[in-house]
Amino acid sequence: MNREDKKRLTRQNVLNAAIELxxxxxxxxxxxxxxxxxxxIAKGTFFNYFANKEDLICDIQVIWAVEEVRRIKEQPGLLIPHIRYLIMQIDKFHASRQxxxxxxQGIISSPKAIRNQLEQIDELVKALTEVIEEGQRRGEFTSSLxxxxxxxxxxxxxxxxxxxxSMGRGDSNLGTQMVVTFELFFKSIMA
Amino acid sequence: MNREDKKRLTRQNVLNAAIELxxxxxxxxxxxxxxxxxxxIAKGTFFNYFANKEDLICDIQVIWAVEEVRRIKEQPGLLIPHIRYLIMQIDKFHASRQxxxxxxQGIISSPKAIRNQLEQIDELVKALTEVIEEGQRRGEFTSSLxxxxxxxxxxxxxxxxxxxxSMGRGDSNLGTQMVVTFELFFKSIMA
Amino acid sequence: MNREDKKRLTRQNVLNAAIELxxxxxxxxxxxxxxxxxxxIAKGTFFNYFANKEDLICDIQVIWAVEEVRRIKEQPGLLIPHIRYLIMQIDKFHASRQxxxxxxQGIISSPKAIRNQLEQIDELVKALTEVIEEGQRRGEFTSSLxxxxxxxxxxxxxxxxxxxxSMGRGDSNLGTQMVVTFELFFKSIMA
Amino acid sequence: MNREDKKRLTRQNVLNAAIELxxxxxxxxxxxxxxxxxxxIAKGTFFNYFANKEDLICDIQVIWAVEEVRRIKEQPGLLIPHIRYLIMQIDKFHASRQxxxxxxQGIISSPKAIRNQLEQIDELVKALTEVIEEGQRRGEFTSSLxxxxxxxxxxxxxxxxxxxxSMGRGDSNLGTQMVVTFELFFKSIMA
DNA sequence: AATGAATGAGGTTTCATTCAT
DNA sequence: AATGAATGAAACCTCATTCAT
Structure with missing residues (x-):
């Protein structure tokens, strides 16, 4: 195993430990x-990889699946099934309520973390807006908004x-909770 | 001004200072x-009024307007307009994004704060569920859920x-953002 | 002993410990x-009195005897003897070479400490310049500079x-070294 | 370029970087x-050339021009002009106040650095004393000291x-400040 | 009830130095 | 000879909390 690989391993090691905690x-x-x-590892080693705890939370960041969202608008036929499918995947990434x-907590804990989060949201908004526009063109979604x-x-x-x-309410499975919630949402934006 | 009044004044004084900060x-x-x-006031005085910072955030708690919600189901005719009116009042209590x-941040900062928050949500859920049941009875809301x-x-x-x-997105006025969002929500639950 | 006195005592206590070290x-x-x-005392107590080590060195600052310098120009007759007397006092304040x-080290260790030092020098310059001007008026000092x-x-x-x-050279007594050095200096500025 | 040259180059490279910083x-x-x-270069490489930072400051040491001082006493006629000339050269080596x-800071930062500095001063004292003795013999300098x-x-x-x-006072040019200061000094030691 | 000096555990961060590659 | 990841001691500093006044 070369140096680069070892570094990647250590970094992931730190991230895993943090996620666990x-x-x-x-x-x-x-x-x-x-x-x-x-x-x-030694305390000092942490700072070879992250400037501080804020920096670390940015890396743990929920995968917003922007790529997958982008791909949706290329799909033929109805778009909602594809979106629904994506939403169902969510609990794969969202292990526990804790x-x-x-x-x-992390993403709103500091101005820097918020900024980082907003950037990620921005990207998602861009990708998702195109999908919805496509849906509107196809007459699947309402154009009243x-x-x-x-x-x-x-x-x-x-x-x-x-x-x-995360506060302990809703279905024990986040995916289920999401799907139910979005069924209602889809209903409200269908043409 | 008697002793009781003075105490209440000091307590509110502390709360205001905290809200400002x-x-x-x-x-x-x-x-x-x-x-x-x-x-x-002196540092020590704080602890005569609050056990700690968590304790304090509970008192700042957003007013969930449970009372107002309860009253809605007594209203004749359509319920949505009354709910909408309540929602529009929200920005009266939600001064700034910060x-x-x-x-x-406060309400998810500690188990205790979360517990407190969940209690408040519980009460609201009870009150609001009755309103929605009433709406379902009247045929205003869907009964499919x-x-x-x-x-x-x-x-x-x-x-x-x-x-x-609060993260800095959406309409500059929270009330507006709420109203728009809930218009869509109403659409999805109307019979 | 009241609170104020106790505070002063603790502060001096810290300063003495620092000087010793x-x-x-x-x-x-x-x-x-x-x-x-x-x-x-507890570590935290230090920070109740000084923001950091730099802050502390400012208080240890050599007494520049600005007051005494100011008084010199009021003296009748020759001024040099009074200046010489002041210089001889110096080793009273300058305990050890260390x-x-x-x-x-302290006064040039940080921009802040330097700034503080420059301010003190400024004051001394003002006071001393007046003395020298007086000496020039009286014909005791050269007016060629x-x-x-x-x-x-x-x-x-x-x-x-x-x-x-302080680096370990010169007479074992700083006062002596100063006096000798300034005899030469006086010679160079006498009219 | 052979190995020795390369080493010297790297060493100088490190010194230059340090001086800049x-x-x-x-x-x-x-x-x-x-x-x-x-x-x-890599961090580890530093330690192939210097044991630590103290070691390095010793190499940056101001050139005390001992050789030039030694040569002065061989000059015929007045010595002061030659000394004055040497002093005027000083700002060639003393780039910035910083x-x-x-x-x-460096020369008084550690016992080792001080020791090194004292050695250099010793050498200079030896060389300069001879010059002054020569001046005294020639009747140019006072013999009262x-x-x-x-x-x-x-x-x-x-x-x-x-x-x-270096603390930010005196003429913007160190050479000028030195010359003015030493004019006064010369006056005090002339016979 | 109010004060605020003292506390000290515990946090973050720095950085010279080592050593396997 | 050069590398740079890992080290870990030790620095600074914060802050909720206590308690004698």
Missing amino acids: FAEQSYEATTITQITERAG LMLAVN PAAMICEIAIQTYLGTRLYW | FAEQSYEATTITQITERAG LMLAVN PAAMICEIAIQTYLGTRLYW | FAEQSYEATTITQITERAG LMLAVN PAAMICEIAIQTYLGTRLYW | FAEQSYEATTITQITERAG LMLAVN PAAMICEIAIQTYLGTRLYW
């Missing part, structure tokens, strides 16, 4: 010392469901 | 020292909009 | 932990002697 | 990591001027 306790409660102990709570607005409300809906679920 | 910086960044300095962000579920989704929607807005 | 090791080598241990070395320039060279001479001595 | 920030603030980055400040003492005061004067200037 976030899932066990919370973002705030997790200290860098705990992370390095769990990862089995972890999601920690992520929610601008695509951008529908898109933002969709993201709000996603965030709200995630937050609510 | 949360709105200026953030929940985490605000220290008890800052709060007491702003309130013009403050809302701080509240969002249980009232409790619709209710939870409504709260998710509220939380999501608030979180999204 | 500076004299034993050096400015850089002395840590805040050492200072608080020596002073017999301590002076630490002070020299502006008083301000003579004054600056005097301070340079003081600093140089102090630095040289 | 000292001039930009300060001695203390400059880290070995910064030096190696600036020099374009750099001089860093040097001043031992040559060694005059010599030490001269060095004090040099150090004081350098320190004062």
Whole structure:
């Protein structure tokens, strides 16, 4: 194994340790010392990979699946089934309520983390808006609202469901909760 | 002014100072020292009123307007207009994005704060479910979904909009953003 | 003993501990932990009195005897004897070479410390320039150089002697070294 | 280019990088990591050339021009013009106030650096004392003071001027400041 | 009830140095 | 001879909390 591989391994090691701890306790409660102990490395090593805890949360960032969203608009026929399918995948990435709570804590914990989060949302908005526009062109979605607005409300809906679920409410499975919630949402934007 | 009044005054004084600071910086960044300095009291005095910062955020809690919700189901005719009116009132309580962000940080910052928040949500769920059941009885809302579920989704929607807005997105006015979002929501639950 | 007195005592306690340590090791080598241990207080207490080590060195600052300098120009007759007397007092304040070395390290250790030092020099320059002007008026000092320039060279001479001595050279007694050095200086500025 | 040349080149490379950084920030603030980055070498390589930062400051040492001083006493006629000429050359080596400040910080930063500095001063004292003795023999300098003492005061004067200037005071050009200061000094030691 | 100096555990971060490659 | 990832001691500093006044 060469140096590069080893570095990647150590980095992932740190990330895994952090995720574990976030899932066990919370973002705030997790200290860098705990992370390095769990990862089995020296405290100083952490700072070779991340400038601080904020920096780390950015890397743990929920995969927003922007690529998958982009691909949807190329699909023939109805778009909603494809979106629904994507939503059902969500719980693959959202292990536990505790972890999601920690992520929610993390992304609003500091101006920097928020900025990072907004950038990711921006990208998603762009990709998703195109999908909705395509849906409007095809007559699948209502055109009574601008695509951008529908898109933002969709993201709000996603965030709200995630937050609510992470606080311990809703179906025990986040995917299920998401699907139910979005069924209602789809109904409201269908032409 | 008697002793009781004076105590209530000091307590409110502390709360106001905290709200100001949360709105200026953030929940985490605000220290008890800052709060007491702003309130013009000694550090030790803080602990005569609150056990700690968590305790304090519970008192700042957004007014969930449970009372107002309860009253809605007594109204004759369509219920949605009354709900819509309530929603429009929201920005009266939600001063700035910064403050809302701080509240969002606060309510998920600790198990205790979450527990407190869940209790408040529970009460709201009870009140709102009755309203929706009433709406279903009157044929205003769809009966294809249980009232409790619709209710939870409504709260998710509220939380999501608030979180999204507090992060700096959506209409500059939270009330407007809420109204637009809920128009879509109403559409999805109308019979 | 009231609170104010106690505070003053603790502060002086910290300063004494710091001076001792500076004299034993050096400015850089002395840590805040050492200072608080020596002073017999908690680490946190240090920060109730000083923002950091730089802040502390400003308080240890050599007494520049600005007041005494101001008074000189009121004296009748020759001024040099009064200046010489002041210089002889210097070693009262400059205990050991080690301590002076630490002070020299401290005053140039950071931009802030330098700024503080420059302010003190400024004041001394003002006071001393007036003395020299008075000496020029009385015909005691040469008028071939502006008083301000003579004054600056005097301070340079003081600093140089102090630095040289603190490095371990010159007479074992700083006062003696100063007096000898300034005899030569006086000779050069006499009318 | 053979191996020896390459080594010398790398060493100089490191020194140059250090000088640049000292001039930009300060001695203390400059880290070995910064030096190696600036020099374009690996951190580990630094330790192949210097044991540590102290070691390095010794090599940056101001050139005390001992050789030039030695040559002065061979000159016929008055010696002062030759000394004055040497002093005027000083600012050729003393680029910026910042750099001089860093040097001043460096030479008193550790016992080892001080020892090294004292050795250099010793050599200079030897050389300069001989010059002054020669001047005394020729009747150019006063004999009322031992040559060694005059010599030490001269060095004090040099150090004081350098320190004062590096702190941001005196003429913008160090050479000018030195010349003015030493004119006064010469006056005091002329027969 | 109010004060605020003292506390000290515990956090983040730095950085010279080592050593396997 | 050069590399740079890993180290870990040790620095600084914060801040909720206590408690004598």
